[in-house]
Amino acid sequence: MSACLPAYAPEPVFQQPWHAQVFGLTVTLNENGDFTWSDWVARFSTVLAQHGVDKDLDGGDDYFHAWLETLELILAETGAAPGPEVDQLRNDWERAYLDTPHGAVVRLSDS
Template structure:
């Protein structure tokens, strides 16, 4: 292979001594996946194919995929597979996200954010009591 061609290839992202997880949410997303796999919700092959699909989709949408967005793909794949397996419906997740948002807003800065029933708004019911 000629030098010019080589130079046209993308360079490797390199970091020094990187932490295992760059942020707590990454650790949580990782641990949930391992726990669900250990519980038998999906096989590791099923998981790997969902993750590969998310990576491919993100690349098609313009993500240079240098490794820094890896856990974004991981999280998207996790949301997808738990929906497919019926473990967490997208609607329930959306309502719970909204509830966490309200919980954060009412919690003074620096205090632990705790989710309470009142954070699920009056118009919507908590996910598990919702009727079809």
């Protein structure tokens, strides 16, 4: 006997793949003891308030940009991902993305 499948597909939990990735990375770092969840919540709340994202949260880009900013702040403070290195890597990826033809794999250059 075959299992009954719903006639509809459930809505995705995350709007973008990177939302799920940054969420998963944060949870993993917390589980590894890199920071406490209460510290995360306090810092995240502050970042959300700074950006005015504390109203009508829908889990969209502005919410996850604040999530990523919070994670970057914590990792910079611990020395795990110093701000200047993160900025340089972000710039390198942006340059690689903009220089890559549509449909091709984006790769960082060795230089």
